[in-house]
Amino acid sequence: MKVLERAKKTLLADLFRQMYLIRVFEEKCGELYGKGLIRGFLHLYIGQEANAVGAISVLRPEDHIVTHYRDHGHALARGLDVNRCMAELFGRATGVSRGKGGSMHLFDASRNFYGGHAIVGGHFPLACGLALAAQYKREDRVVLVFFGDGSVNQGTFHEAMNLASLWRLPVIFYLENNLYGMGSAAGRVRAAGSDFQGAGHAYGMDVVTVDGMDVMAVREATQAAAERARSGKGPAFIEAKTFRFQGHSMADPVKYRGHSEVEHWRKRDPLVTFPRTLVENGLVPEKELDRIRKEVEATIDEAIKFAEDSPWPGPEAVNEDIYA
Amino acid sequence: MxxxxxxxxxxxxxxxxxxxxxxxxxxxxxxxxxxxxxxxxxxxxxxxxxxxxxxxxxxxxxxxxxxxxxxxxxxxxxxxxxxxxxxxxxxxxxxxxxxxxxxxxxxxxxxxxxxxxxxxxxxxxxxxxxxxxxxxxxxxxxxxxxxxxxxxxxxxxxxxxxxxxxxxxxxYGRRGEVPDDRYTVPIGKADVKLAGSDITLVAFAHGVVTAFEVADKLKERGIAAEVIDLRSLRPLDMDTILKSIAKTNRVALIDDNWRTGGMMAEVSAQISEQGFDLLDGPVARVGGDDVPAPYSRPLEQLVIPDSDRVIQAIQKTYGI
Known part of the structure; x- marks a missing residue:
């Protein structure tokens, strides 16, 4: 509560707005996928919003972000244009990646947002490289890399942790532990089970565990990690315990987990708990939250219209952007 | 080098x-x-x-x-x-x-x-x-x-x-002239390393060394080979190759690496697409054997094409 009371009310309202923006964006994406307007693979971020919003909200504009294929939330939290994100999912020329990346590959160089990477764990080296460039050029930047519990079994995870720690690279490793790598519970595919406390020890890193359903807790943990990385002490490792309410992708019938588990986590839905706390403690009135909800819903409707009205990429685009 | x-x-x-x-x-x-x-x-x-x-x-x-x-x-x-x-x-x-x-x-x-x-x-x-x-x-x-x-x-x-x-x-140990000035070699441009009029030999890297041995042996028989060093595999300079074939009407492709799906498979395909009419016969393609590289010296030498193998292929294809 103290954290909440200290925070500015405009900030609290904005954190809610961002989480709600992601929630509605994702719900609409699910609908549009059903209608065939969005194709390919679609991985929804519903349930995990507090992570992207909380962690990114404490970064500076010059900091870098690299993420995995469940990337809509991070893109929107970073302030990528909602219209252009939606247009990307529609495969239109106005998309953030000119319609060449799709859902899993959102990029925006102007916001230091480096994707959207769809080979599990394939983005760890990129995060190290961006951090190396910052360190080499004596720039005051940190790199925040989001990853899931499935990716910690990849060689790149261990190699990147070693490299980052060895060279004291300013990287924040942010594990969104949503308990399942596709349909595999972490404990079924990982010798150390679902406990990630020791995951950084071999590389001289402590793991700070945080409630990934609590946006303020995420902010606090990421702030501390960013300070550590910025001070030259090397990388930091956060494990956020979180949950995706939907399946892995739209193709997932979710047969591997029970209804009660989902219900348990739904009670901790940040889009339920956070606004409730704000109202109950008189920090942001319900009326204001309603106004934000309406504004966000209008923004998403507008984004869908923008995407639908946008042109398809012309045939000339096929051979563009291969070489600089 | x-x-x-x-x-x-x-x-x-x-x-x-x-x-x-x-x-x-x-x-x-x-x-x-x-x-x-x-x-x-x-x-x-x-x-x-x-x-x-x-x-x-x-x-x-x-x-x-x-x-x-x-x-x-x-x-x-x-x-x-x-x-x-x-x-x-x-x-x-x-x-x-x-x-x-x-x-x-x-x-x-x-x-x-x-x-x-x-x-x-x-x-x-x-x-x-x-x-x-x-x-x-x-x-x-x-x-x-x-x-x-x-x-x-x-x-x-x-x-x-x-x-x-x-x-x-x-x-790496190969010697050669290097001028003092800041010249560059453009990427995407093959080089005619030896001019000749009777047959075109296309190779790259170590294959060029083999191509020169082939050219020497052909010269003894009065056949003038043109040696083209690809230098750049992507982009591929087909113009230089086709220009040479227009002159020689014969071509042999030399590659140390596995023959199947090798670099010369691509060169061969492009020659057949773009230069079919320029040729007196099919492309003579010589590649390494399709086997994992063996250790033993005689075995290893057997799988890497040498000049004799190239000459045999040329004789078989063009009768020269």
């Missing part, structure tokens, strides 16, 4: 503070093929970076640093080990620009000792430059002479795209 590469690397390091070298044992050890011997004393460990044996990650980090504004030059200890880094090279290095709609540049040079012939057996004798040359987003070069090595390295360092420089291990 070693000194030419060293000169090019020093120029790059001296000319741009954002250039750094990265690779396994390139610093204190001096590099597996001693290309960077002594560099760490001159430039320090921040610019001559030894890395852990984590090919996928250090190459990926180099790519990331290029995206972040540096100009890395990576050295693989062997192109054989590039297998471990294909994910980073292809999925990020070659594709991030396209996937992002042109938002990022990847100015990186990846140097890779390649090829067989020094009895390193199946895991250490690979030559994946043809695989890499099939990837849109890469440029791939393979010099044969010290002159080309330095000229191509300079061009590679002027590129804002990933360039792979395949350096055949048997050529």
């Amino acid at each position: 070693r000194e030419a590469l060293q000169r090019g690397l020093r120029e790059a390091l001296d000319g741009n503070p954002n250039v750094y070298l990265m690779g396994e044992d390139i610093g204190a050890y001096g590099g597996a093929y001693a290309i960077t011997a002594g560099f760490i004393d001159e430039y320090g460990p921040e610019r001559i970076r030894d890395v852990p044996i984590s090919e996928n990650t250090f190459v990926g980090a180099a790519i990331g640093s290029a995206i972040g504004g540096l100009r890395p030059i990576v050295e693989f200890m062997s192109i054989s080990f590039s297998l471990l880094a294909f994910d980073q090279m292809i999925n990020i290095g070659a594709a991030i620009r396209y996937m992002s709609g042109g938002q990022f540049k990847v100015p990186i040079v990846i140097r890779a000792p390649t090829g067989s012939g020094i009895q390193l057996a199946a895991t250490h004798s690979h030559a994946f430059e043809n695989w890499l040359a099939s990837v849109p987003g890469f440029r791939v070069v393979a010099p044969t002479t010290p002159y080309d090595a330095l000229g191509l390295l300079r061009s590679a360092l002027a590129e804002d795209n990933p360039v792979i420089m395949a350096e055949h291990v048997s050529l």
Whole structure:
């Protein structure tokens, strides 16, 4: 509560707005996928919003972000244009990646947002490289890399942790532990089970565990990690315990987990708990939250219209952007 | 060729503070093929970076640093080990620009000792430059002479795209003239290394050495071979090849590497598409045997095509 009371009310309202923006964006994406307007693979971020919003909200504009294929939330939290994100999912020329990346590959160089990477764990080296460039050029930047519990079994995870720690690279490793790598519970595919406390020890890193359903807790943990990385002490490792309410992708019938588990986590839905706390403690009135909800819903409707009205990429685009 | 590469690397390091070298044992050890011997004393460990044996990650980090504004030059200890880094090279290095709609540049040079012939057996004798040359987003070069090595390295360092420089291990000790001026060799331009009128021999890297042996033997019989060194595998300079075939009406393609799906399979296909009418007979293609590289000297020599095998193929195809 103290954290909440200290925070500015405009900030609290904005954190809610961002989480709600992601929630509605994702719900609409699910609908549009059903209608065939969005194709390919679609991985929804519903349930995990507090992570992207909380962690990114404490970064500076010059900091870098690299993420995995469940990337809509991070893109929107970073302030990528909602219209252009939606247009990307529609495969239109106005998309953030000119319609060449799709859902899993959102990029925006102007916001230091480096994707959207769809080979599990394939983005760890990129995060190290961006951090190396910052360190080499004596720039005051940190790199925040989001990853899931499935990716910690990849060689790149261990190699990147070693490299980052060895060279004291300013990287924040942010594990969104949503308990399942596709349909595999972490404990079924990982010798150390679902406990990630020791995951950084071999590389001289402590793991700070945080409630990934609590946006303020995420902010606090990421702030501390960013300070550590910025001070030259090397990388930091956060494990956020979180949950995706939907399946892995739209193709997932979710047969591997029970209804009660989902219900348990739904009670901790940040889009339920956070606004409730704000109202109950008189920090942001319900009326204001309603106004934000309406504004966000209008923004998403507008984004869908923008995407639908946008042109398809012309045939000339096929051979563009291969070489600089 | 070693000194030419060293000169090019020093120029790059001296000319741009954002250039750094990265690779396994390139610093204190001096590099597996001693290309960077002594560099760490001159430039320090921040610019001559030894890395852990984590090919996928250090190459990926180099790519990331290029995206972040540096100009890395990576050295693989062997192109054989590039297998471990294909994910980073292809999925990020070659594709991030396209996937992002042109938002990022990847100015990186990846140097890779390649090829067989020094009895390193199946895991250490690979030559994946043809695989890499099939990837849109890469440029791939393979010099044969010290002159080309330095000229191509300079061009590679002027590129804002990933360039792979395949350096055949048997050529590092090769000698040749290198002028003092700042010449460059353009990427995407083959070179007529020997002019002739009777048959065109197309090769690259160590294959060019074989091609010259073939040309010498043909000369004894009064046949003048033209030797074309591809130098660049992507983009491929078909114009130079077709121009030569228009003159000779015969062509033999020489490649040390596995014949199936090899670089010369592509060259052959393009010749048949674009130069079918120029030929007096089919393309004579000579490639390495489709076997994992054997260790034993006589066996290894058996699988790498030599000049006799090329001459037999020419005789069989063209009756000369």
